[in-house]
Amino acid sequence: MTLKPHSDHIYIEALLTNNSRVLSKIYELFTPKIISYIKKNSGSADDAQDIIQETLVTIYHQAKEKNLVLTCPFDAYFFLLCKRKWLNELKKRGVNRVTILEDETSISDIEEQQVEETEIFEEQQQLFDTMFKKLGEKCQELLKTTFKIKSMEKVAELLGVTYGYARKKKSQCMGQLTKLVKNAKAFHQLKKY
DSSP, X not given: OOOOOOXXXXXXXXXXXXXXXXXXXXXXXXXXXXXXXXXXXTOOHHHHHHHHHHHHHHHHHHXXXXXXXXXXXXXHHXXXXXXXXXHHHHHHHTOOOOOOOOXXXXXXXXXXXXXXXXXXXXXXXXXXXXXXXXXXHHHHHHHHHHHHOOOHHHHHHHHTSXXXXXXXXXXXXXXXXXXXXXXXXXXXXXXXX
């Protein structure tokens, strides 16, 4: 069953294509509500901007890597993601006093599911990034290069190694990274989803 994109999917497309006209619409239409919410809940305008930026980056990465199809209104989806990210930030800071202002609209199952998928995607990305940093410098350099350049011949040439060595080393590094990810406690919690 293919999901039918919501008409607001244009905002996801705008993020992917860096359409400045539509991106400025996102800021104009959707951020005032988020800024207001965060300011009323122990935050500043700067905090709100950080949360908005982080959320847009997460949505962009999910759209690019997982072909995110928005099936609900962008407003509700974006607000809920920002709200949850802010509440998590407050938890990290040890702030317990939160004035929860309930959304004017009730959250549908579709919106809830879409937000959960994005949150899981973000947690997977964070786990990958954390484990990636645990690799040796040479492995990180080799893998970063292979993520950017698909041709192993070019990667080998760029790094000044033989093609055979680059392929073997890439395989070893990927194996190491996979093992690190699979042995992480967070991986087993994410597997439930």
